[in-house]
Amino acid sequence: MSASKRDELVQNALQVFYSGGFHAVGMDSLAKATGVSKTAIYKHFRTKEDLILATLRLRDEQFRNWLVRRVEALETDPRKRLVAIFDALAEWFREPGFQSCMFIKASSEYQDHTHPIHVMAAEHKRLLLSYFSELARKAKARDPEDLARQLLLLKEGAIVLAHLHGADEVARDARRAAENIISMSLEK
């Protein structure tokens, strides 16, 4: 299997796990869904867990790249970019296939703090946090790390509730809550 075929497998597995769940999707159905035989899969991944970790690495990269670029495209002013995070999220929530966050779901199924999958989920959130911090610093927040953590709280809550209660109202609420928190953190 070529490197590009492998990437394609990981990309397809990502979709299958995202919409089907990790425990609920077996390797047989995964092979059928991706069009790659089980033997071929196990040529490149020692275990199911290794494959899951590969899909999470891909997802982390895809999601953060997407978010950064979307925020950059929406606004140029640092302060407005902090708010634009939530406009980007709103777009995501409204996508047809939206089903919460891959990493929240991963940490829900692999709860042990020492499990590699749980660790990777935590790492994804840390990377997002440092992006938020960078934006907050450029926006001259009094305490950029503090503002970033509060915005991350809003983001995770918005994801969970957009999945449970629907995208539109939640996206509006999160945006307004973010505006409140940002204004309290920027004005003296």
Add this chain to the structure above:
Amino acid sequence: MSASKRDELVQNALQVFYSGGFHAVGMDSLAKATGVSKTAIYKHFRTKEDLILATLRLRDEQFRNWLVRRVEALETDPRKRLVAIFDALAEWFREPGFQSCMFIKASSEYQDHTHPIHVMAAEHKRLLLSYFSELARKAKARDPEDLARQLLLLKEGAIVLAHLHGADEVARDARRAAENIISMSLEK
């Protein structure tokens, strides 16, 4: 099996599913963990799904009762009670067995919006929302429903991040974010 034995089974199953996951825990291991034979379990619950729904009903009742009583005990002033929600949550996060929210995990494993388990998770959050609304109304918020939704966003985000990044810092951040949002919503 007596009614009290049945309650005991549901209570024990709740703990097992909470710490082990829904798909990951099989009926055999559940029978062993609860000390109730599989045959006896299936006398009272038609399917595994029915048992899960029963545990979620119990959890909903337990959690909301606990939260309401804890908030009532912490503060009497309506406005302070809104903040006290997050003090109560902080206590929960610090409990040894804390592993995120049963309903977030349930909706992560049963993602279809029409699935009974997903529906029940959404309902749990709606019930919490109406409690928040009631508190916000008593605190004379300009828009109680709006404030309640923003606080629920914070609560869900706090649960997710307390599970992923640790209880203490997250609890502090959520409390401060809540204070910000509340003050913006109460003061003219």
Add this chain to the structure above:
DNA sequence: ATACACATGAACCGATCGGTAAACGTGAAT
């Protein structure tokens, strides 16, 4: 003592779990 109702554990059902072994097909190098 005997009959009945009921709860139990254990064995069992077909299906599927994660993972493997080996047979088979295909293309390139000799």
Add this chain to the structure above:
DNA sequence: ATTCACGTTTACCGATCGGTTCATGTGTAT
């Protein structure tokens, strides 16, 4: 044309999945 290497298919492994059947208690009422 023959060999070799490699990827794929297929069948298979023991274990476990959700759920059922049945034989064996065990207690109670007559």
